[in-house]
């Protein structure tokens with residue numbers, strides 16, 4: 001049994017740096033949002049002001065009964081100008097890690113969640129020849145944050161969606177269930193190289209850390225008669241990333257919906273199911289996608305521990321959020337009973353936040369007043385915390 005398997009199930013909530021911190025002014029996304037004629041409906045602005053209010057966020061997680069908190073470290077803050085490492089920002093994230101432990105929470109930092117420093121993007125971004133070593137320099141700069149007792153690190157959030165962004169407008173635009181474009185193969189390869197490099201670097205420098213990345217894995221299902229082309233559809237979209245994770249300590253699974261893949265003119269094509277209810281992001285409301293995604297991932301990964309690092313629903317109806325999560329968790333327990341090695345569940349998201357161009361879709365267990373930034377827990381937060389307590393007591 002590996003160390004990751006022997007710990008208690010992880011019960012957490014998740015946020016992402018750019019989506020909650022606010023004023024991430026040195027990042028490429030900020031530039032995109034604020035440039036004249038930006039196609040993005042709304043800039044992130046102050047977002048949820050978590051940069052200042054992270055203590056309140058962590059209090060909410062800890063008080064609910066959840067035991068784990070996944071949040072982002074922002075490269076654009078750590079290295080706002082090429083070669084300048086802000087020690088003050090390194091200290092900021094050290095305080096966050098210490099703050100999590102003070103509240104009895106296990107912190108899981110994410111090192112890259114769609115945003116990079118503006119200077120890096122302007123000079124070619126991940127297409128630069130030295131992109132991976134430059135990313136590693138940032139990771140080296142934050143070793144003091146990670147060495148303060150952190151047990152798990154998510155190196156990269158959804159490398160496959162990031163590689164799709166090159167050919168699509170923004171995440172959350174409904175494309176997950178209308179058919180995901182093919183990720184850019186060059187960027188996919190770069191993401192895999194970056195993840196491998198960080199994993200190896202952390203194994204060398206901080207061997208106590210278990211690293212993984214969070215892959216967007218939806219419950220793709222083959223329609224009757226499309227079985228022979230199904231693999232062609234899933235391979236570039238997520239399976240190539242799962243395959244690349246076989247040597248990882250754990251693999252993060254980030255699931256929201258399903259996609260039924262049919263065959264049209266001999267080619268795989270998503271079938272649109274117009275009868276099912278959709279969520280605020282336009283995705284089919286299909287909570288059992290979680291179990292399906294876990295099983296498909298386990299078919300590739302065997303016994304490598306899987307951690308659900310994102311799962312949730314965009315809705316204003318919190319009862320619907322609870323029902324969705326209940327059904328998603330039920331499908332997770334069934335997958336576990338079938339032998340899938342699931343080591344944890346993190347809900348997306350702790351907060352209503354910035355959804356890459358809009359504040360419209362609300363995924364939060366907690367709402368945030370857009371003017372005062374006051375947090376108000378929705379009933380789903382206490383509900384999920386109680387689930388965690390119940391299950392942890394059972395084991």
Ligand code: BGC
Pocket residue numbers: 016019157158161171172216254281310348355363
């Ligand atoms: C991303 C989040 C996003 C969420 C819901 C995932 O693609 O990691 O940044 O907010 O899904 O759209």
